[in-house]
Amino acid sequence: MARKRKYAMIIDTKRCVGCSACVYACKSENNVPEGFCRDWIVQRIEGDYPKLTMLNRSERCQHCENAPCVSNCPTTASHYGGDGTVQIEPDLCTGCKACIAACPYDARYIHPEGYADKCSFCQHRLKQGLKPACVTVCPTKTLHLVDLNSNDGEAEKLMRGREVVQDKVHAGTMPKLFWLM
Amino acid sequence: MNEVLSNKLNPQVLPHLEIWAWEVPIYLFLGGLAGGLLVITGGMLLLQKGGLFGKKSEARDPFTGMIQIGSVLSPVLLGLGMFFLFLDLENKFHVWRFYTAFVWTSPMSWGSWMLIIFFPLATLQALIVNERWLEGFSLVNRIIQPSKKHLNLIAMINVHMGAGIGVYTGILLSTFYARPIWSSSILGFVFLMSGLSSAAALVMLMAPRREKLMFSKMDMYFISLEGFATTLFIIGGITGSENVRDAMYFLISGPYAPWFWVVFVMGGMIVPLMLETLEAIGRIRFTVLVPLLVLTGSLTLRFIIVYAGQAFPTFA
Incomplete structure (x- = not known):
């Protein structure tokens, strides 16, 4: 039996320059309609001049292992993809918005065609053996899609010696975006 | 200085990203009202002479106007509330999808299935207590006559179902821990009591002076x-x-x-x-x-x- 994948994303904030190429690549790859986004950049500036620090964070759906959007979906439109991702089946979605209310990360929006939409880790590309569009386009190699179940050591190599931050872990969602500080 | 910039869009900037607008509160209000009416009318049926908790071995009291009107209003108002809920759905053609799955962790799924039980039983109660107005309709009478003798059972289920719908309108919100104002399990009780109070108020408004x-x-x-x-x-x-x-x-x-x-x-x-x-x-x-x-x-x-x-x- 084939090994079950568990995709996650490791994001190196030291490399990120906040160029938003990931956002535009995603919009183009997934035909994200105007006025919406599947991923976004948060820029945080702290301190007093001249001692300022800037942090750029590329953010998207956390593909939680214990996803409240999945447990609150009344029609199973939001579901676990079986490869560590959380996916949406537009054909099952009624647009009731329970998943949007349930998401602690505000990762979802309603597509003008009437279904909930969000980052899918470009599942259509993963199936072809490609990386997500944002990962492919990132000019500073900030974004890394990793398989936490694999033995290739990629995730460990990236995280070694670095402070690793996750968002709202206390929500109990077991998120799968890891930011390297 | 602590400055945060984000190109994430939010509903404060773009209203189309809002989760629920005016349709949902109106549904929650009408749902609470309908549930409250069912508890009150069902309760009155159980307490009257010949009812489950009324004086035994006596013929049932004639149904008062308030039992009759309240029993009709309950499914009608719930239906109206459901219409507002339907208006809120972003993909209205997929409304039937609620009935192709039962997800026990989703209150919305519980609510959808509860309505399947609520509607026929509430309507049955409305038909039975309004029997004298429906004598001319033979098809309706064919439903009323065999179910009439089970009125106590129907009323008993309806009282619980009404309370269930009342609580549900609050629980629907309270399971979303991502929204801290909603994330309180007592919200179900607040909405139930508010629904019962508004149902009593509505009946009070229509009831004869005495x-x-x-x-x-x-x-x-x-x-x-x-x-x-x-x-x-x-x-x-x-x-x-x-x-x-x-x-x-x-x-x-x-x-x-x-x-x-x-x-x-x-x-x-x-x-x-x-x-x-x-x-x-x-x-x-x-x-x-x-x-x-x-x-x-x-x-x-x-x-x-x-x-x-x-x-x-x-x-x-």
């Missing part, structure tokens, strides 16, 4: 419990974790505070309770102001909870 006092006294009881539940809701919030506490302060002292204190607490509970007390001791005559205030307070409660819940930042 029956008004009974419903007014019933409402006093419901308002008192609603006040108790609301107090617990507030205490639970301000003694909660930082996130929950800030959310509760946002509700009771933020931009929605005037609506919360003046329209809901004062107008929807304290003033009606005082006027009903004066009515009960015979100091004043019945005034339509009381039921109108209660109904306005109840509708306002749904609006401020739904709106404030979304306006306060997501779970931190």
Whole structure:
């Protein structure tokens, strides 16, 4: 039996320059309609001049292992993809918005065609053996899609010696975006 | 300096990213009203002579006008509420998808299936108690006659189903822990009591003068419990974790505070309770102001909870 994948994303904030190429690549790859986004950049500036620090964070759906959007979906439109991702089946979605209310990360929006939409880790590309569009386009190699179940050591190599931050872990969602500080 | 810039779009900037607008609070109000009416009319059927808890071995009392009207209004108002819920759906052609799955962790799934039981039984009660108006319709009579002798059982189920729908309107919101204002399990009890109180108010508004006092006294009881539940809701919030506490302060002292204190607490509970007390001791005559205030307070409660819940930042 084939090994079950568990995709996650490791994001190196030291490399990120906040160029938003990931956002535009995603919009183009997934035909994200105007006025919406599947991923976004948060820029945080702290301190007093001249001692300022800037942090750029590329953010998207956390593909939680214990996803409240999945447990609150009344029609199973939001579901676990079986490869560590959380996916949406537009054909099952009624647009009731329970998943949007349930998401602690505000990762979802309603597509003008009437279904909930969000980052899918470009599942259509993963199936072809490609990386997500944002990962492919990132000019500073900030974004890394990793398989936490694999033995290739990629995730460990990236995280070694670095402070690793996750968002709202206390929500109990077991998120799968890891930011390297 | 601490400056955060984000190109993430949010509903404060773009209203089309709002989760639920006016349709959902109206549904929650009508759902509570319909559930409350079913509890009250079902309860009256069980308590009257010949009812399950009424005097035994006596013929059943004739159904009062309020039992008749209340029983009809319950499924009608719920149907109307469902229409507003339908309006809120972004993909209206997929409404049937609610019935292709049962997800036990999703309150919305429970609610959808509960309605499947609510509607036929509430309608059956409405038909049975209005039998004398329906004599000419043979098809309807074919449903009424065999089910008539089970009226006690139907009323018994309906009382519970009505309470279930009332609680459900609150639980629907309270399982979303991502929205800290909603994330209180007592919200179900607050909405149930508010629904019962507004149902008593609606019946009070329509009842003949000699029956008004009974419903007014019933409402006093419901308002008192609603006040108790609301107090617990507030205490639970301000003694909660930082996130929950800030959310509760946002509700009771933020931009929605005037609506919360003046329209809901004062107008929807304290003033009606005082006027009903004066009515009960015979100091004043019945005034339509009381039921109108209660109904306005109840509708306002749904609006401020739904709106404030979304306006306060997501779970931190």
